Amino acid sequence: xxxxxxxxxxxxxxxxxxxxxxxxxxxxxxxxxxxxxxxxxxxxxxxxxxxxxxxxxxxxxxxxxxxxxxxxxxxxxxxxxxxxxxxxxxxxxxxxxxxxxxxxxxxxxxxxxxxxxxxxxxxxxxxxxxxxxxxxxxxxxxxxxxxxxxxxxxxxxxxxxxxxxxxxxxxxxxxxxxxxxxxxxxxxxxxxxxxxxxxxxxxxxxxxxxxxxxxxxxxxxxxxxxxxxxxxxxxxxxxxxxxxxxxxxxxxxxxxxxxxxxxxxxxxxxxxxxxxxxxxxxxxxxxxxxxxxxxxxxxxxxxxxxxxxxxxxxxxxxxxxxxxxxxxxxxxxxxxxxxxxxxxxxxxxxxxxxxxxxxxxxxxxxxxxxxxxxxxxxxxxxxxxxxxxxxxxxxxxxxxxxxxxxxxxxxxxx
Amino acid sequence: xxxxxxxxxxxxxxxxxxxxxxxxxxxxxxxxxxxxxxxxxxxxxxxxxxxxxxxxxxxxxxxxxxxxxxxxxxxxxxxxxxxxxxxxxxxxxxxxxxxxxxxxxxxxxxxxxxxxxxxxxxxxxxxxxxxxxxxxxxxxxxxxxxxxxxxxxxxxxxxxxxxxxxxxxxxxxxxxxxxxxxxxxxxxxxxxxxxxxxxxxxxxxxxxxxxxxxxxxxxxxxxxxxxxxxxxxxxxxxxxxxxxxxxxxxxxxxxx
Numbered sequence: 001x002x003x004x005x006x007x008x009x010x011x012x013x014x015x016x017x018x019x020x021x022x023x024x025x026x027x028x029x030x031x032x033x034x035x036x037x038x039x040x041x042x043x044x045x046x047x048x049x050x051x052x053x054x055x056x057x058x059x060x061x062x063x064x065x066x067x068x069x070x071x072x073x074x075x076x077x078x079x080x081x082x083x084x085x086x087x088x089x090x091x092x093x094x095x096x097x098x099x100x101x102x103x104x105x106x107x108x109x110x111x112x113x114x115x116x117x118x119x120x121x122x123x124x125x126x127x128x129x130x131x132x133x134x135x136x137x138x139x140x141x142x143x144x145x146x147x148x149x150x151x152x153x154x155x156x157x158x159x160x161x162x163x164x165x166x167x168x169x170x171x172x173x174x175x176x177x178x179x180x181x182x183x184x185x186x187x188x189x190x191x192x193x194x195x196x197x198x199x200x201x202x203x204x205x206x207x208x209x210x211x212x213x214x215x216x217x218x219x220x221x222x223x224x225x226x227x228x229x230x231x232x233x234x235x236x237x238x239x240x241x242x243x244x245x246x247x248x249x250x251x252x253x254x255x256x257x258x259x260x261x262x263x264x265x266x267x268x269x270x271x272x273x274x275x276x277x278x279x280x281x282x283x284x285x286x287x288x289x290x291x292x293x294x295x296x297x298x299x300x301x302x303x304x305x306x307x308x309x310x311x312x313x314x315x316x317x318x319x320x321x322x323x324x325x326x327x328x329x330x331x332x333x334x335x336x337x338x339x340x341x342x343x344x345x346x347x348x349x350x351x352x353x354x355x356x357x358x359x360x361x362x363x364x365x366x367x368x369x370x371x372x373x374x375x376x377x378x379x380x381x382x383x384x385x386x387x388x389x390x391x392x393x394x395x396x397x398x399x400x401x402x403x404x405x406x407x408x409x410x411x412x413x414x
Numbered sequence: 415x416x417x418x419x420x421x422x423x424x425x426x427x428x429x430x431x432x433x434x435x436x437x438x439x440x441x442x443x444x445x446x447x448x449x450x451x452x453x454x455x456x457x458x459x460x461x462x463x464x465x466x467x468x469x470x471x472x473x474x475x476x477x478x479x480x481x482x483x484x485x486x487x488x489x490x491x492x493x494x495x496x497x498x499x500x501x502x503x504x505x506x507x508x509x510x511x512x513x514x515x516x517x518x519x520x521x522x523x524x525x526x527x528x529x530x531x532x533x534x535x536x537x538x539x540x541x542x543x544x545x546x547x548x549x550x551x552x553x554x555x556x557x558x559x560x561x562x563x564x565x566x567x568x569x570x571x572x573x574x575x576x577x578x579x580x581x582x583x584x585x586x587x588x589x590x591x592x593x594x595x596x597x598x599x600x601x602x603x604x605x606x607x608x609x610x611x612x613x614x615x616x617x618x619x620x621x622x623x624x625x626x627x628x629x630x631x632x633x634x635x636x637x638x639x640x641x642x643x644x645x646x647x648x649x650x651x652x653x654x655x656x657x658x659x660x661x662x663x664x665x666x667x668x669x670x
Contacts, residue, residue: 012544022513024470024539025564026588028573167476168466180469187568285513285540286467298488299518300466 006252006319006328007208013201013289016325018318021200022285026184030192031288033107035202041106042099042209054098055213058131059088061095063214065221065393070349076371077386080231081352081396082218084243091355091398092214092243093124097193099210101128104191111135111190115179117144117172117239118309119151120355120398121195126160136160139178141171144309151402169303172313176287196240197317200288204245204317211246218393219250226391233258233368233386236395237360238331239275239311241320243397248329258330258384261320262364264306264357265333269377275304276333277316278324279378286315292324307336307406308356310398330384332376334363340410342366343400355398356406362394416534417506418560418583421457422618422639429640430631430668431458431620432647433510435478436495437487438464443657444495448503450658454665456505460537460642463489463511470539474645478652489519496531508562508583510537521550525557535560535583543580551580562586564622567606571613578615585615587638588623607637628668643668 006015013019013035023031041047055061063083072079084092097114104112112129114136116122122138129136138155142164145152155162168174183192197204197211219229234251236244238261251257266274274280277292284293286301294302294314306312316324323329334342342362347353354362367376368386386392400407421429432451436444448459464479464487471479489511509528516524516538528536536559541550543563554561560583565574567589578585587610589603603624610619618639625634626646634641650664651657 020545021542022540022545023542025542025569025577026470026566028542028566029568167473168480173467177467177469181472184470187566282518284517287469288540293514295514295518297518298490299515300483301514 006323007249009201009205009318013205015319015322017283018289018291018321018325019201019204020290021288022290023200023288024184026187027180027200030183030187031200037107038103038202038206041103042206047102047106051099051102055095059094059098060086061213062217062221063087065218065225067225068350071346074349075365075369075386076388077390077392079365080222080391080393082214082247082393084214084395084397085352085354085358085399089120089124089127090401091120091124092211092246093121093195094127095213095246096195096207096210096242097121097124097128100191100193101132101134104134104193105132107191109189109191111137111186112193113137113139113179113182113190114193114195115139115172115175116195117141117175117312118402119144119148119155120310120402122160122162123151123154123158125193125195126155126158129160130158137182138162139165139175139182141165141169141175143170144172144175148309148402171303172309173301180287196242197245197319198240198287198289198315204289204319207242208245208249208319211242212249214243214246214395215248215250218247222391222393230254230257231393232256232390233260233384233392234395235260235262235361235364235392237262237264237311237357237397238316238320239264239313239357240315241317243395245317245319247393247395252328259323259328260330260332260364260368260384261323262360263331263333264308264311264339264360265335265377266305266307268335269333273305275306275311275313277314278321278331279333281314281316289318291318291321292316307339308360310355310357311360330381332364332367332378332380334360338363338366343407352396353400354396355400356403358395358397365394416558416560418458418534421506422584425457427639428635429457429620430455430665431460431640431642432456432665433460433462433642433644434647435462435464435475435482436492437482437485438478438648439481439651439657441485441487442495444492445499445502447651447657447661448499448507450661451665452503452505454662455669456665457640458506458508459503460508460510460644463492463509463515465512465515468512472645474648478648489515489524493527493531496533500532506534508535508537508560509533513538513540522553525553525559529557529559533559535562537562537586539564543577546580564588565610567602574610574613574615578617581617583617584639585617585619586642587619587621604633604637607634611637628670631668
């Protein structure tokens, strides 16, 4: 049970100790169908051609790699922003949903289901279903439906049916449970588009491959701009971890590149209102894979907290659990307040309003700043600190339009 | 030989296995409900360990789990409640639950405490056969516990044979497209059960999911050794002050 690389899980879907497919027998046929076919389908030249052309013409790729000069000056190093916020639908989520809708089509599936927290993955799924004229059902926690009305409206306008998840805590984890139940009850014609690098094998690997276009582009864009394909640091926020998986992917086997994952610590890691899974979680099984899970001593999954709905998840993808466990990745966390400050800072410094999720990655610049590092709740290995010669890429995973209500409230309080 | 094998040696058909959630409707209901089930003539009991995220269960059983957790139910509490329970409950008892709480408790410690109770078997629907074979199965066997796998109409014949060879006690046949508590097309279920019957499997077969009353129980028993009732029983006891009376009435109606 060994993995030879970080990029690729073993045949059973394990990254080190984490991964696998812990699913009830009722899901076996669907998951096995996917597992036995996904690589052949994805690497079929006709698939690649259609996938690449939709990424280019429909999603707007490649997204720019932007040298943020004022931000660079502020932090005393060179900072590039990977502009996933400029993707169609406003975030990196669409890279995965385009891939999965093409896959579902080749599997002959007529009906698409998805889970969503803040609604970004739901919107990205509803979008590609509209594009292909396929039925789309999105499960969303009842509480999130109230909190994220504009995205609910977007999904409905795109023709999707939004079904409230009313069980448990009525948020993302429960929406995921409901989507899995739907799949159990519709075993033949339905494909489940999971939105992150979570779930049973092969989902974590499949979603990472679709999102890997982010780091593929970073490499050649950086080469054009600096003469080297390799940055010194890549920073990304992590909830389930799809944008981080995509931004890290082509650097996983490059030991000189520091991979910095930033979790949401809410009111503070030990405040009881946090979503910093690597700091608070223990090994466990959630939504079909073994990973780090925030849970009680009795193994009941606890409800996390973050100001950003996209990071408000009690688990983390098995690839990231492995990066944490093996020490290949540096895991930091930023609080609600630090993320808000980083969002306002980027808006003023660069004229870019980031999503709250991405703002957590931006907030970690404060911890790694060689001039005046801020106290971080997680220990920072010295190798992770910047120097003035560092080349830092921050994955700006989404834009802040969806978060304007939160930002407006923050401005009122000042 | 444990109680499950003894039961199947003595009784080949119409075996009635009823599911109840530990710590439901009250924290202290666990043993009294099992006793009432046994006294009403139930052959075997599936005792559910409540979990916050029970993927394979429908809304009724999930709600009973949520209530049990709110009552303060934990695996540690369950094993305390089971201390000495064999003085009252002699039918086979199977613990059903999900991997995460069991892993937190400690898989081996869990098996040891289950065997000490003594419990007869385990159903962990999210423990797949690869993990069973490579890691967890040997521990379960070391403590003499049966382990019951699920099969569905979507399970291939080859895979059914594999899961039958790994199962001890019985094989749990669920209709496809099934979280618990959904009404099923009984004709399709019948075809599936007949197929299983013709395969001449090593283990007896009990049918779960969609069995709710006397007619569905009898129909399920036509091509299987018996059936498991869960959701319908939880519904029968969820809103009553007289849990034992409601249990007796529910089981009597099925067995009459």
